[in-house]
Amino acid sequence: MKDNAILVVVARFVIPLVMLFGLYVQFHGEYSPGGGFQAGVIFAAGWILFVFIYGLETGLRIIPERLIYTLACLGVLLYCLMGVLGVVMGGRFLDFDPLLDSPHAAQQAGIILVEFGVGVTVATVVMLFFVMFARRRSEVIAAGLDPDAEAEDPER
Amino acid sequence: MLFAIYSLIIAGLFATLDAGDVALTEAAVGAGISTVLILAVLTLVPRHEHRHAGHSIPALIIVTITGAALIYATFDLPEFGDFNNPVHQHVGPYFIEQTYSDMGIPNMVAAVLASYRSIDTMGEAVVILTAGIAVYALLSVPPRRRRRDQERDS
Numbered sequence: 001m002k003d004n005a006i007l008v009v010v011a012r013f014v015i016p017l018v019m020l021f022g023l024y025v026q027f028h029g030e031y032s033p034g035g036g037f038q039a040g041v042i043f044a045a046g047w048i049l050f051v052f053i054y055g056l057e058t059g060l061r062i063i064p065e066r067l068i069y070t071l072a073c074l075g076v077l078l079y080c081l082m083g084v085l086g087v088v089m090g091g092r093f094l095d096f097d098p099l100l101d102s103p104h105a106a107q108q109a110g111i112i113l114v115e116f117g118v119g120v121t122v123a124t125v126v127m128l129f130f131v132m133f134a135r136r137r138s139e140v141i142a143a144g145l146d147p148d149a150e151a152e153d154p155e156r
Numbered sequence: 157m158l159f160a161i162y163s164l165i166i167a168g169l170f171a172t173l174d175a176g177d178v179a180l181t182e183a184a185v186g187a188g189i190s191t192v193l194i195l196a197v198l199t200l201v202p203r204h205e206h207r208h209a210g211h212s213i214p215a216l217i218i219v220t221i222t223g224a225a226l227i228y229a230t231f232d233l234p235e236f237g238d239f240n241n242p243v244h245q246h247v248g249p250y251f252i253e254q255t256y257s258d259m260g261i262p263n264m265v266a267a268v269l270a271s272y273r274s275i276d277t278m279g280e281a282v283v284i285l286t287a288g289i290a291v292y293a294l295l296s297v298p299p300r301r302r303r304r305d306q307e308r309d310s
Contacts, residue, residue: 121285133199140299
């Protein structure tokens with residue numbers, strides 16, 4: 001849909017706003033509604049809108065597929081590492097208090113990092129879902145198994 | 157389309173009930189992403205449904221019994237909006253009173269999710285990653301003809 005001027009202009013205006021709003025929801029989550037889960041979905045939605053306009057290949061050139069897998073795992077690992085860090089610093093698993101001297105600052109740092117891990121995982125997994133489903137149709141057609149063609153041809 | 161409208165209305169309802177976090181989730185996930193994913197799935201299936209002859213009577217009986225049991229179970233639920241309900245008496249008051257002095261952040265939902273109940277949230281993140289791996293495992297095999305079609309062709 002790259003050739004439709006209205007779509008391109010509106011998307012160029014909207015996509016940065018959507019991604020900025022995602023980051024706002026991510027890092028302002030302790031003060032306003034939001035958190036890692038919502039932020040990840042919003043960020044992924046911005047990327048999916050980009051893919052709608054510019055195509056899957058362009059979208060994957062910006063965020064390569066390998067990076068999507070890696071980040072999905074790294075998000076969960078960041079969460080687990082925060083838990084282990086609490087143990088190493090002399091507390092319990094996922095106990096943020098020993099991380100810093102001030103308990104408030106320690107809790108806030110722990111919450112921000114943990115939510116960041118959740119956000120990264122959710123965003124990349126949603127992107128992965130979309131990539132898999134979007135690519136599947138062209139694969140099915142390339143294999144000569146177009147579902148519509150089979151349905152309209154009852155003789156086969 | 158109807159799913160998206162439904163989710164959007166529910167998100168508005170949550171917003172009027174001052175549940176901003178849930179409203180945001182419902183709007184982003186329900187109205188946004190799941191609609192896109194349903195459309196993506198619809199491109200993969202045939203446009204016309206196979207015709208089924210008749211109805212399955214045992215299935216109808218099972219569904220009716222299950223539905224009746226669920227409706228019967230709702231009579232045992234605590235009364236809606238009653239202050240003495242367990243949900244208002246258990247740990248809720250502690251979170252409302254202590255979150256700010258424990259954490260110094262005003263959003264209780266974030267505090268409960270990420271700190272008081274952080275192992276739950278970790279499980280949630282692992283579930284999401286598992287779902288991603290499952291979709292990858294199912295959809296990364298090259299497509300091939302279904303067995304029924306092969307038998308018909310041969």
